[in-house]
Amino acid sequence: MMNGTLLSACTAAALLAILGARATVAENIVFPDDAGVVNVKARFAAKGDGVSDDTAAIQAAIDQVRGIPDTLYFPNGTYLVSDSVGIFNGKAHSRDRFLTYQGQSEAGTILKLKDNCPGFSDPAKPKIVLSVYEGQGTGDVMHSYVRNLTVDVGSGNPGAVGLRFMSNNSGAMYHVTIRSSDPEGSGKLGLDLRQGQNGPCLIKHVTVHGFDHGVETGDTFSLVFEHLTLRNQRVAGIVSQSARMTIRGLTSLNSVPAIQLGRHAHLTLLEADLSGGDKDDAAIVSESPKLFLRDIKQSGYGHILKDAAGKLHDAASLDEWHGGKAHALFGGEPKSLRLPIKETPEVPWETDLSKWAKVPWSKAGEDISEALQAAIDQAAEEGKTTLYFPRRTSTYDYPKFTRPVRVHGSINRILGMSNIIDISDPAGVFKGDGPAIFTFEDLKSPAIVVERFFLLGGWKGPREAFMFDNRSRTALVLRNMGIRSKIKKPAKAGECFLEDLPVSGLFIGPGEKCWARQYNPESPEANMVEVDGGQLWILGLKTEGRARHIIARNGARVELLGGVSYQSWDKQPLDPPMFTVVNADASFTFGFYHWKLPFTTIVEETVGTETKALLRKDLADYHLPLYGASGARSR
Structure with missing residues (x-):
């Protein structure tokens, strides 16, 4: 119906x-010459003149760097091809992946x-x-x-x-x-x-x-x-x-x-x-x-x-x-929450390459703690805007750092250049109530963007640490990267924007507002998202793991628009509610694709001292057309 x-x-x-x-x-x-992009003109003799056939040059570039998270860079020009280029007959778990195709401009x-x-x-x-x-x-x-x-x-x-x-x-x-x-x-x-x-x-x-x-x-x-x-x-x-x-x-x-x-x-x-x-x-x-x-x-x-x-x-x-049928366990006609939608802030790309600040490193595994902080401090002193971690092309070499980092001053973009950056904690600095790995303070720009890391934290980074702590009035934009830790410390105010993040452990504090687009947390046990009195809007959520997907409590306002819960993992002992709402406002429209171990309870909602549950068996077509909660407004 x-x-x-x-x-x-x-x-x-x-x-x-x-x-x-x-x-x-x-x-x-x-990009600066030492940023580590692979220029198809300079390295592979592509012409980009609209006359010469660049098919072989472009395919050679792709074949050279496939399977390594490099950036193929195409300066402005018309690259004429007479055949298919790219990756074909790809194999799972192989080198047929990880590439970035970057043009100088869309036009x-x-x-x-x-x-x-x-x-x-x-x-x-x-x-x-x-x-x-x-x-x-x-x-x-x-x-x-x-x-x-x-x-x-x-x-x-x-x-x-x-x-x-x-x-x-x-x-x-x-x-x-x-x-x-x-x-x-x-x-x-x-x-x-x-x-x-x-x-x-x-x-x-x-x-x-x-x-x-x-x-x-x-x-x-x-x-x-x-x-x-x-x-x-x-x-x-x-x-x-x-x-x-x-x-x-x-x-x-x-x-x-x-x-x-x-x-x-x-x-x-x-x-x-x-x-x-x-x-x-x-x-x-x-x-x-x-x-x-x-x-x-x-x-x-x-x-x-x-x-x-x-x-x-x-x-x-x-x-x-x-x-299909909408659901509201505590009565009323379910409607989407219609939280205000803000576009992700666009920080203009810095075209003056003298305003780029390099984080220097020269060999795999090098501890760049001192060099990283020194590069940030010097950039702030000189009014530079873009901090970048240069990439060693055609390799999986990457550096590490072991101390907290303070970002301040004129920096408005941190570019990972598709690097893996290992973060280790031999002194236990990041445990418990310790500092975040990156703390933002006294920033001059209305927004700071952190982007383009293949994996920030490395494969063995401190999982219980918080990667970011935003103590400035600047909007925080995180996109296009994996993170090996919790995303950010909860705050009492401020705005954050997430795009294209495969990261679990998002905490939103009271008075804080967050907009997420293509968010992909995965966890077998730890809660994926917790909103305590703050506001969260999600456009497209994909999850794996039978942990609580979202907890909204204490007057939180949460709106989820689209996505899918994908369950394919064996031996998960937990079976919590997918969504938990406690004295909060929320709306969810969401899909499910469960091969194994589906959730028994989709929504558990508490208003005051009364708790009710929406079970999976109550849903037609194993799909949640719309769920509405107004627990914060009801109190």
């Missing part, structure tokens, strides 16, 4: 969010297929232009990134697939355009997410122009999209048979359906503007009941939604709608 409410207009807040969907950040992504770095290229002419035999990973199904193609570039399949290539992307646990696409230059938009598929066991990963600020299908997915753990633009597709914008997708900020300019879902698909969609449709079509066509839709508007289509029961919903906009 379908439940929901169709309203005549989106809320004003949602409209404003949609209008501001695409970030307007001038791109000029450059200026173009990987372009030759027009009328042999091998790309047959839509029945599609062929990929750029493949991040194609091959054996696996869940460990981690740390894949594509940033700041355009893939153009040229003209006269109807069998072309623009970009095949896959990543697990951590991995993302940022500021990428995939387009067809054909006058008719010819091309089979723009963004190919069909590789089995894809995700979790984040796809943000991506545009697909042309093709039969803009985006197509296979079976996935979790795909999180934010600010996705689709234009001029010929058959459908998004096609998904069985993926678990969470999308915020979808703009579709199409005469064909914007979204087509198969019966096993799972979609959480909010803030979508679907325009240009045909009066005989529905904007969203779904054979699956596992939908949560909020703040959707359409123009041109005859219907906004055709649901799994075949019912046509006619309206120009939709306020909030979900398939």
Whole structure:
């Protein structure tokens, strides 16, 4: 049975969010010569002149550094190719992973297929232009990134697939355009997410122009999209048979359906503007009941939604709608919490390389404790903005440090350059009530970004330590990295933003606010997330392990929009509630994919002295369409 409410207009807040969907950040992504990026022009003689064939040079670069978390850097230019490039026939647990494809700018770095290229002419035999990973199904193609570039399949290539992307646990696409230059938009598929066991990963600020299908997915753990633009597709914008997708900020300019879902698909969609449709079509066509839709508007289509029961919903906009039964253990009509949504702060990329400060190191295992703090102090004294850990390319060499670090002054970005940085605690400094590993104080920037570490803390770092403690008024942005510890100390105020983090141990204190996008905690025992009086908004949560996923208490406000609990681990002795809510406000829409040891209790809620439980057996299709708790407001 379908439940929901169709309203005549989106809320004003949602409209404003949609209008501001695409970030307007001038791109000029450059690095110092010693940062450790692999420049395809300097190292592999790619020309990027739009005339020379760069296929062999680009493939040689990929083959040289695959399996090592290096960054392939493409300076501005048009890199002409006449065949597929990337990783094909990949094997699980092999070197066929870990790469970053980094352009200088989305508009200026173009990987372009030759027009009328042999091998790309047959839509029945599609062929990929750029493949991040194609091959054996696996869940460990981690740390894949594509940033700041355009893939153009040229003209006269109807069998072309623009970009095949896959990543697990951590991995993302940022500021990428995939387009067809054909006058008719010819091309089979723009963004190919069909590789089995894809995700979790984040796809943000991506545009697909042309093709039969803009985006197509296979079976996935979790795909999180934010600010996705689709234009001029010929058959459908998004096609998904069985993926678990969470999308915020979808703009579709199409005469064909914007979204087509198969019966096993799972979609959480909010803030979508679907325009240009045909009066005989529905904007969203779904054979699956596992939908949560909020703040959707359409123009041109005859219907906004055709649901799994075949019912046509006619309206120009939709306020909030979900398939299946919503739950509220303490009464009232369940609604999503609608916490205020803030965009992740964008700190401008530093293009003046004299303002970059290097953390020097020269050999594997070197203790850089003194050098790291000295580099920070000198950077603050000289007004430098970017602190970077240079990478030794084509190696797994990495340094370590053993003491707490104080970050202060003018620094607004810390770049790991995809390094593993080992952190050891021989003196037990970080235990108990000890200091965090990084403490931020007296920062001058409105935000500080810490990003691009393959693993911060190393494989044997102090698990019970807190990695960060933000004592400044600066917003803290953590993204695109693994962390071998608890994320941050809880605070009484402040804002933090998490993106693409495969880390457990998130603690939010009273008065603190946090926005998380593609968050992937995993734990067999320790609680994954605890919110004590603070506020947490999550866009796409993927979990592993039968530990409590979220605890909200003491007036906390928590909103979870989309994702999946994936259980595949043996011998887990615990069977706690998945979500625990104690005198707090919360809303959850969430999916489950349990091979082994499923949770017995999905939600346990306490208001005052009374406790009630929502059990797994009470859910249809093993899916939580919506749960609403208002324990804080009830007291």
